[in-house]
Amino acid sequence: MPLRIGIFTYEDESISISGACDRAKIACDSRRRNYKSMIYPFDRGMLTEIEKKQYIIENLDRVIRERQIEVYYQPIIRTANGKVCCEETLSRWNDPEKGCLSPEIFIPTLEETNSSYKLDLYVLENVLQKLKVQADNGLFIVPQSINLSRSDFYSCDIVEEIRRRVDETGIERNRIVIEITESALVDDVEYMTREIKRFKNLGFTVWMDDYGSGYSSPSLLQKIPFDLIKIDMLFVRQLEEEERSRIIVTEIARMGGDEFVVIAQGEDYDNIDILMGMIAKLNHEHHLENQVVVAAGMARHQPGEKVADVFRKADRKMYENKRALKNER
Template structure:
């Protein structure tokens, strides 16, 4: 240690003690603290029986509440020492276990020169990295800690990373006023952030404390990064987006700039997360982010809001056409597959477009309107975009209203199942029915499934709603049988998310047992895309249903991408030809060929075929010629309430289910 540093050490006495404010006691103290404070107490046991003035104790307790653990507070301790009236102290708020707090107090006292006292004042701030300078920035003496950190230095210019930093520091030094500065300094190991505190003394000396704050800066940077950026993708997050939009909006109001956003939501991403490990979903999100970043222009920035939602901000654009061009780039690129976990996956996005100032005059309105446009794009079809329109405001209100009322609607029985007959084509005997869910809202009236089913999927309410449909259909079967109506089966179309329920088979078995319905009267319908999401897992679940005795069918056959090899492995009994192929039967040779080939294939696999959407006799003639077994459509009957369906069954030709099993199909 240098001669000056030795003088510092010998001249200064560091008194340390811990105050327990709850117990109004000094919990611990070193010998210097006892020397410093003992004269204020005649107690034999100094640490436990030290006397506190009530007002001063109240002040100390207030400090422990007002400051956080680890914060430092400078205050005066009202204990006489010789001719002095107070002791200047620095305390740190500490934890004494549980919720108890206290103060770790430090004081320096000296009979040395005023210059040594100044050094002590700096050291009491919690740092031992101290140096003495002249007014020109030259080093006179340094402490051991300072030397171990910075090595041999002769002037402040040896510490600073750049000449400009040196000039700035010397400029402040020339003013002769104490100051504090945070700056990067060159240490022996690397460049670190430091907090410099400078104190001047009348004897022409400058005392410098250099406190290393690299770790604190690192923590601040990490907190900033976590607050502003998405952990999974590294993209700026929702908070960062709002800050950016607010700043751009302010500048846009001044310069009348055009800018806009694309609101992206991945199509059917929940199926990926529900079908595969979440790590697969995370990797897919990462690859989607990288691909989008690779195609968007330089004036665009990608943000991740969370989950499978992204926003692209474009500035300095000519108009909404610029936004549409970027949206088209993304949708075209989405058709390329992703290679993840030894699988090829394709995921598309629905994109909502909103432009400032046409579609919103503030951040919230613009994002809400872009979000609404995204949902409109999703309703039109996947991998497409839609530009916000003012006429969509009513749709937004309805979306919010309906989305919040689904659970209440289930609890208050606002839903009802309607039924549409299914007819055997050979003799036009009614052999079953299709069940369609309806929502009779107390204020909005009849709400189409096209409106509330997507909301149920998004919110997760599709699971309780789907269970309600299965339970209600089974109860209805039992009621019809009790009324003496020949038994027919009822089928329920499962949603993708519902089919991925791990306990779906158990739930269906429980409903059948509770309602007392034979499993042969319940049929479950699934879409092609649902079956092919994870073919092996699907096969296992389907066999579990068949073991239970439930009938299975593929709905809307021909609109998906079933593999014939897998179709042979699926324990399916029925194929339903989608109405889009039935509409132009007898008119379109292409549709005729598709329907004929489907029926022939189903016959070879020993599957029954039902044609949906039959509305005229010419379609019946064609289907009869192709030997289709069953049909349904407006030609025979529209969907009807339970009361009307019971009347229909009593007045129409019926057949017992033991002769021909058919099903009732729900729209969920």
Template sequence: MSEREEADRAEGVYGRDALAYFNLTNFKQYNATYGAEGGDDFLRKIATVLRHTFPDAPLARMSSDIFMALVPAGDAQSRIEEAVQEVNGLLEGENTYLHAGIRYFSPQERVPVSMACEQAKAACDSIKKERSRAYCIFSEHLRQELEIRSYVISHIDEAVENGYIEIYYQPVVRTLTGKLAGMEALARWRDPVYGFLRPDQFIPVLEEERLIDKLDRYVIRECGRQLRRQIDAHRPIVPISFNVSRMDFQLMDVLSEIEAVVRENELPRDYLRIEITETAMVQDSDKILKMIDRFRGNGYSVWLDDFGSGYSSLNVLKDYHFDELKIDMEFLRAFNDTSRKIITSVVMMAKAIGIHTLAEGVETREQVRFLRSIGCEKIQGYHYGRPMPYDELLVHCQERHLRAETREEARIYEKAGLFNVIMASPVALFLDDGRNLYMAYENDAYRKVMKGVGISGRRAVNWIIHSLDDARKERLRAYADRVTRNRPCKVSETFLLDGRRLRVRAKTLAGLPGFHIHMAEIVDLTRDADSL
């Protein structure tokens, strides 16, 4: 039933009253910004608004930022919307806002107060991410969601024990090479009663009920077992990242759980990556800071998930030490000039402070090209593959020719990945296996110089390198070896190409014996001379 139909029924089928549940979204962030006294002062303002809007109604502050009112059914929606809009008007410019849930009563209905409160809360919670909506009415659909919520709470142990929780994996691809750089482990619940439960139907419930550690322990164990199976099958090892809930830090010793899995499966620690959401930093910040330092001190890579989704992203980077940022997919939903500038700035800032970057939620080739052009190191999203069971992921990667990078390659790419390619000078990156050179990346300025000498792009450059006669190949090889020997200093050399003199200045960004990545700057000396 639509909300309009629900409103029409309020005049007839429903009784005289409706229960209104008011809740502030992101109030913890408001407290973090203005302090406890500022938060308390704002709660008093909400109480004043509610008393003014419902002068004759029973009102109560239930806990923290939750208020309830028993209001007349006839004009409940208009008055509730009025109260919500007035409060949100006081919050203009903040990332905190008020929502309401409404639970109407039919004339003959007898329902426990506790159940009615829970139902009004469910209506309110269902729109907490929809800032523009003032209220939601409890409906049959929400009644079913409450049933699922109750089921999740009482059956999580059974689901874990019987394997109803399945681990799906989504590929992570390195932009420089197009190789598989990792995969994220994501929980899916395939239930014998309710069928496939969406993550948003069970993960928030488990967090709110302080049961999320049961799920996350299972996910961590399964990640360890999956890595062990890769090793035993002599397959290329693909590192796995997994999410750690903010509640996990209160419910268990996360590091001890991970260490136990590493010991049991005899795994190198760099095969497991720990993802922590930005919103987790708002609460228990000191405890989480210490845990992040413990993770990194024990050799684990720690990633900041959903960067940009919270209110204090830059403060998080200032106060916490992360190895990688996962740029929130919301930046990519509106893929316009503004979002491009924001993403570019984020990537440049991350490189400047030594943090790697990964963009999630990537769906189109256009997004891939853009992210690659600005030096974003990794990509995750439907463009390269949806989350899927491991065996399906293997087939998917074979069909898409996604070859896993080796552990040694990963180390080199990580070091080179912090180099900022967004600069005015013409810059390209070359992969060097000790025999052959391959251009893997060029910025716009480099591409412009190549176009000026009649070379259409990266593919043409690599074809020219491959087609050089023996004498020129030997000279190019000698130059690359000299660059490697002189790292990290730049080495200059002038080359002739179709009558044009090109000066190249290169240095080695990273490497191990037999494989290096070089950065090369290029200047067309002939064109410069012609312009004099």
């Protein structure tokens, strides 16, 4: 069992003994997700981080109501044909008082307080609104993926909440892709397997997100019926230099079935052509023709008519699905 120790150096007599103990506890809890035995000294930045977390907890309902959390859509491109086959949703908290809050801060905070389901359902509602605008304007679409946190499954009946919202809009369930991280599964594999099967029985597609970022148990790929696996970028960065990494990624892809996803985020945008060529070569050599790769960069789709404008201007040749949603309903 790992041991975490928080230390506060008592130099200010204006701080009470209980206050000093609180600061040591803050230092100890600051790396709660680190499972190594470590000693953590307190610093004032930890208080600032706690203040931010408290602000997030107290203001979540307000920023959702005032739509200060913006949803972005990142294209997923299939290497076999170079076309967009799906879009991944990303959220950004733009607060008028605090500025842009990093997802690395607000998402773990919401997970710790079992409030992440509010954000995830808000993102879903934005996605459904965008798809509805596209449907009403007879525009083509591709499936949209949303990320669910582990705490979503314990805070509410997230499967039913998503089903109800999707059905109320008239959007086909297979247009929504559910993403669940590998780390969300390990605490209760049996329960999460049942919930994933519920999604699949209702007609939703389910992906494993960030495989290889933590636990990386091959047994999960065999036990849980994921439709697709997203391999963490840490694996991919080593593909060009290490034969061993290429073998590992190839075997993971084979275990995962017909498809897997490679992540290329942010700073990798300039190298996306190199990455796609590398993965395409891997696909060809090992007969994995259906693999896809996530292209970096975020395209912001505004609510209402602006969504229709975005897709009217888009080159339909970029997308796999050229049929209008209206014609399918």
